[in-house]
Amino acid sequence: MTTHQAHRRRPVVWALIAVTLAAVLGGLTAPAALADPxxxxxxxxxxxxxxxxxxxxxxxxxxxxxxxxxxxxxxxxxxxxxxxxxxxxxxxxxxxxxxxxxxxxxxxxxxxxxxxxxxxxxxxxxxxxxxxxxxxxxxxxxxxxxxxxxxxxxxxxxxxxxxxxxxxxxxxxxxxxxxxxxxxxxxxxxxxxxxxxxxxxxxxxxxxxxxxxxxxxxxxxxxxxxxxxxFRPFRISGTPVHGAPQQEGAPVLAPGHYSDTFGVDNTSKHYLIKRTMKGSTLRAGVSFRRPAGGSFVIQSEVRLNTLAGEQCGWSYPRGFDGDQGLATGTAASWSKYEKKNDECADSDQLVLTVNPGKNYLQLKGVPYELRVDEEPPVDSIANLPAAAADPVWTPMSGSTPREIVPGSSFPDAPLLQPGTYKTTLMPGELQLYRVKADWGQRIQAQMTVPEMAGAAADALDGIRYLDTALISPTGEDVFAIFAKNVPGGSYTKAVLTKRGLVKGLTTKEIRYLNRNGANNQDTGTSTPGEYYLAVSLTRKANDKAFTIPLNLTVGVVGTAGAGKPEYVDGATPVSGESVTPSPTETPSTTPSSTPSEPGDSGDKNQAGGPVQGRADSDDGTPVALVAGLGGGGVLLLLIGGLIVARLRKKPAAAQWPQSNNWGGPQGPR
Known part of the structure; x- marks a missing residue:
């Protein structure tokens, strides 16, 4: 085996309304990092x-x-x-x-x-x-x-x-x-x-x-x-390209960030992805807004094949449970199975195919983003930490909340300094944020809605659901399903009543060998970069125009850089956000905008107060809280048959399709 093969009716207090509107419209004074986009x-x-x-x-x-x-x-x-x-x-x-x-x-x-x-x-x-x-x-x-x-x-x-x-x-x-x-x-x-x-x-x-x-x-x-x-609508970004109806004549794309549009029928669009490093791992992410009023079952597909038609990886994007829902999916060339002639790993070009699926009429003319990342092969996996085990939640102390203006699409999702933030959430609204995490780290996000009374409690009208997601840089659903001691349970959906709620969400620690895992919570946490947090509140047909208060506390647990792999010939990963390789800089991996000082061990709390507890990762790496907040789209995908089996007695978690990046379909969870 070669080394690259081993890799959210009545009047309320006017002051509260003024504060709410000011926060929403960016009228409050805020630090530069929180400035209204x-x-x-x-x-x-x-x-x-x-x-x-x-x-x-x-x-x-x-x-x-x-x-x-x-x-x-x-x-x-x-x-x-x-x-x-x-x-x-x-x-x-x-x-x-x-x-x-x-x-x-x-x-x-x-x-x-x-x-x-x-x-x-x-x-x-x-x-x-x-x-x-x-x-x-x-x-x-x-x-x-x-x-x-x-x-x-x-x-x-x-x-x-x-x-x-x-x-x-x-x-x-x-x-x-x-x-x-x-x-x-x-x-x-x-x-x-x-x-x-x-x-x-x-x-x-x-x-x-x-x-x-x-x-x-x-x-x-x-x-x-x-x-x-x-003024913050869902936006599609990236260099415009036009996929071909067949492989012949398809545009050739280098790793980068692109945009295209679904056609008028169910014809696929094809692109040729040019590999710049032999043995590298190519990842292609597709994201778009699920049309309002359409089916949650999008049935579109993103797929990577060899020129000869061999399937390398694929997924079925599906919309997040919200009126402003997104959909996303990721396919990757990596296979954890050894092959004598692995064209998925070695060929100079792969074919990326985006198909709208059986419900193509609801996607007619809908624009989508394409992000193509390329990661070099590693010199050796011998000294790399094993794939991460299920994490244990590290309690976080919140700081004084600062106002935040959320994003409504991936391009405008705010990347924030460490701390606790407050905003408001309207029924049917999807909010997106970004979080940076490095090798050896995992993301924790805690959503808190205080107990409500008066008009807000009346408008809430019984039970609602707060839907959440953590999404990888290329669009994989990465929340750790079996994380332990997570506030509100380790699921993506939480029950909201007038008593409020506390809901936590975390990923596994980012490690190179997570790529060999069976599910997106593994494969999606095999590279560092900007991850996304998505939050949405379900709505009812008779909803009033009300908002609920929402606090977010986000931390990144672990030592930055732990378990970082050495790539062949000192090569650097090329991401859709930074398409020019650099021999001296790694892609966005710093957990905050402030560089570490010499001698920093990473064992520090920068995310909103002292760590109330301490847990060690399974390889003995000390944990710390550093932070960056984020969001970005929302789109949960089905988790595999193994996960289904483990969750068979927990139907509340069986909500979304999740992509399969190693060649076979995965069932619902």
């Missing part, structure tokens, strides 16, 4: 109901129109300065449907722009209830306001059913055909029955979110969060 160039148009029914009570001592003015004024104040925003109203100038122009009564009162906050506030102050409800026509005009390209969002606020043609749901469906970069979010203000059903349909067909609001506070919360999302 710049808007990603998207556009937002607020489409507001100015029909006569807005003069009705809002249920909290205000009229609907007064509530809308209050909420809108607060939200506009906290929008990022560089955000492009406009305001369109409907039903504002024609009183009766029998009058000419009633069903085309909509005006862009403030054109979309950045330096228009005074104009927005003036228009909001003049906003009055008056006429009919031409929702469909107003949506058509809003789509024109936004233009044909870029990330575009319509946020519709309505208190009733449309009184004019065209039918809003059909209009939303038509608008959605303009591309995945355009979506329609909806806040239904004290609506019910047919009106509510209609507005929900608008959001569903417009690939957006729907929330109910019964008060000024509800409306402010919903508008605040939806407006924030408009």
């Amino acid at each position: 710049a808007p990603s160039g998207g556009k937002l148009v607020l489409v507001l109901d100015s029909s006569g029914s807005m003069a009705e009570p809002a249920g909290d001592g205000h009229t609907k129109i007064a509530a809308a003015r209050t909420a809108l004024s607060s939200v506009v104040t906290k929008l990022p300065e560089a955000a492009e925003v406009g305001l369109r109203v409907y039903g504002a100038t024609v009183f009766k449907r029998t009058q000419a122009g009633a069903c085309t009564d909509t005006q862009l009162t403030v054109p979309i722009g950045t330096a228009n906050r005074p104009q927005l506030q003036t228009a909001i102050a003049k906003y009055k209830p008056y006429g009919e409800t031409p929702i469909g026509y107003a949506l058509q005009q809003a789509a024109k306001d936004l233009g044909p390209v870029g990330q575009r969002t319509i946020v519709l606020v309505s208190d009733g059913e449309a009184t004019c043609a065209p039918e809003p749901c059909a209009v939303a469906r038509s608008i959605a055909q303009q591309g995945i970069d355009l979506k329609i979010d909806v806040v239904g203000f004290r609506v019910g029955g047919k009106a509510r059903t209609q507005l929900q349909c608008v959001a569903r067909e417009g690939r957006g979110d729907y929330y109910d609001a019964d008060s000024t506070v509800d409306l402010e919360a919903g508008l605040g969060r939806l407006s924030t999302r408009a």
